[in-house]
Amino acid sequence: MTLKIYNVLTRTKEEFKPLQPGKANIYVCGPTVYDYSHIGHAKTYVGFDVVVRYLRYLGYDVLYVQNITDVGHMLDTGEDRILKKARQLSAGPMQIVETYMREYFADMDALGVQRPDISPRASGHVPEQIEMVQTLIAKGNAYESEGSVYFDVTSFPEYGKLSGRVLEEQEEGSREAVRSEKRHPADFALWKKADPEHILRWPSPWSDGFPGWHVECSAMANKYLGTTFDIHGGGIDNIFPHNECEIAQSEAAHGETFARYWMLTGSLTLDGVKMSKSLGNTLTIKDALARWRPEAIRTFILSSHYGSPIDFSDEAIEAAYKGWQRMWGAVTLARQQLRTAVPGAANPDVIALLDKAKAQFIEKMNDDFNAPAALGVLQELTRQVNILLNEQGPHTNGTLTAVDNLYRELGGGVLGIIPDEADGGSSGSAEREDGLVQILIKLRAQARANRDWATSDAIRNQLKDLGVVLEDRADGTIWKTE
RNA sequence: GGCGACGUGGCCAAGUGGUAAGGCAGGGGUCUGCAAAACCCUCAUCACCGGUUCGAAUCCGGUCGUCGCCUCCA
Incomplete structure (x- = not known):
């Protein structure tokens, strides 16, 4: 039985064959740290957390890189969003970045999301980005214009292959069209000359300025994972233009495939409406954690496939929470009974039951990380376990340990929804x-x-x-x- | 307008050719000092129309509806 991944690039489910046997190199677009993280971030990163956990469970040597964007994101006004926040709070931009980056990690830690192996920051990789821009200019894929540098989309015929966009269709009505610095409306910035009041700036061969948003991911993925790596992840909302631009830059610069498998997560809506900063209908992870325990939030997120959209509502998470409680109750009961259990070997019938559940769980997860179906396997198992614990027994410590271990392994290790201990820190x-x-x-x-x-x-x-x-x-x- | 995805019981959600997992809610039981928990029984023919097929929720066409992206966004 092999792992299959739905590859957005080919729109098909493919068998996962890593570049190097036994290794899995994965890059996921991380957050821009200028505010508290919201529940949508939780969906994306819990989703990839389970992907990484499962790959490791299968024995892959995973190198997981997730960037922190701390420069180069423009608002409609042309203003850097980090600078805007800094001005609002009368703080320096790097203070803002540091503050919210720490908050981001704190939120992820609270949700049981295992940290990426490397969390590179865009501001710390400006030389790498400049080097990449120079390469692209040298290869004829980019041009300088009034101190800024743009990627020439017409130089990369495959531009649009991920998102299915066709260049010609982009021209009409694009705001960018008014920017006369660009040769083609769809050309995107690799380097931007900074206005005098723009204090996040670095020297470059073209101007004192800052790198465009897209180039950071290309440069950092290349630095830590090489020119070609296995999996690129992110939210579906970034498929265009961000992911498309990443591909164009990287493949134009290196002449080789960028990422081999593209995994994009569906968006999260709140009470049926897309969360957006402008609408103000955001739910931060901190606010969610104040109301529900992290396992409930994870269970809710994992109750739909990572690639599907999901709507967050009190009713929906409450249902997930109650379902989780039943499972947690069974685990708790097994652990309580284990304290006073008599020594002895495990019951073969129980072992058979557990083995079957495990095989089904793996079968589901192998099918494009189908966590909701895998969760269903555990739910069904839980009914059997409850019968065992409530209506049969007493059981030997061998039997109870086997039960406990399976939940630790699959519910805890892979899905991250079964705590190792009852509760309380140490x-x-x-x-x-x-x-x-x-x-x-x-x-x-x-x-x-x-x-x-x-x-x-x-x-x-x-x-x-x-x-x-x-x-x-x-x-x-x-x-x-x- | 363009690109993409989706529409499964009261709610959420698996399932891509062979007669619909699972969770929540509801109804009926067992158990219990009460309660809680747990377990048992019960609850759908898959938006609509047409087609392909021995056979379709699953494939094709159309209709209606929802959502995402096209501008910063996980």
Whole structure:
């Protein structure tokens, strides 16, 4: 069974054959750090997080590069968005960049997104970008005009092959058309001469200025992954012009294929409407995390295919959360039973059940990282496990460990929705938390033995208010977090 | 207007030729001091029309509708 990837470049599902056997080099377009990250970023980067996790699970030696854009993004007004933010906050541009980059990583950490191996910043790679622009000029793919440099799209016949655009169709009505510096309306900037008030600037052979947005990805991907690499990812909204320009620059400069597989994620809408800064209907990751635990957000995101659009709503994430709770409840129960389980080998029937689920999970994930279907496999397994834990047993520690391990492996390691520990940062505090709850459970058991329902319910209700849920079972009371 | 994608039960969502995974919600049960959890039963013929085929949600054509991109955007 082999991994298949839907390649946007060919619009077909292809078997994944890396350039070098066993290695997977992947580049994903990262965020522009000038504000807090929103839930749309979460969809994209959780999506690729699972892609990378799964590739590693399959044994690939993955090199994951995701850039940080901290220069060169223009607003309609021609103003750099980072500079605009800096002016608003009376701060320096690099302070803004540093602040929001840290916030971005903090948000991703909170969501359980594993960090890229390399997070190169555009501002730190200006020489590489200048070098690439020089190459493109030397090869006749770019030209200087009044201190700026533009890519000549007519010099690259394949321009449009990713997005399906045809050059001629772009001319009409383009705002860019008014820029007389350019020979063709679709030509895009590789280097821009800076206006006097533009303080993010670097010296170059053409002017004091700054690199165009698209060239950073080409230059940095080339530096860290080479002229040709395996997978290029990003949000579908950047397919044109950004991704298209990346291809044009890189392939014109190097004369070789840029990325072999293109994986683009569907966009996220909020209550049916596209989130946009201008509309103001954004939901930041921080705000979302204040309302739902990270596993719920991840489960929601993974409940639709990475390439599909998804609509975020309270109802939708609530449904995902409740589904996750059932799975988490089963894992929690298995771990609780494991504490007092008798030593012994695993039940062969259970092992067979787990093996089957694992095989199905892998089959789904091999089919273009079909996380929603893989999630469905775990949901079905969970019903079987619940029957096992609730209606059969007691089980040996071998059986329970096997159950726990599968959830750790697939639900935790690959999907990132099953925590290793109950909760609370370090294992030390987790143990302390459990100890405290166990004391209360014993006190409540006393009250229940005395038929003192007022006390027993008070303990249960107050713990519930703290997010600790007690469940009375035939074999004792267990607890878990909401 | 151009390019691209999509339309599956009340909601979300898998499924690309052989008689519709899964989650949530709803109804009915079992269990329980109560509760919670869990489990069992129940709940769709796949926007519409036409075509190809022994057979289509799945392929082709058309209609209607939704969305993304075309300008910064993950």
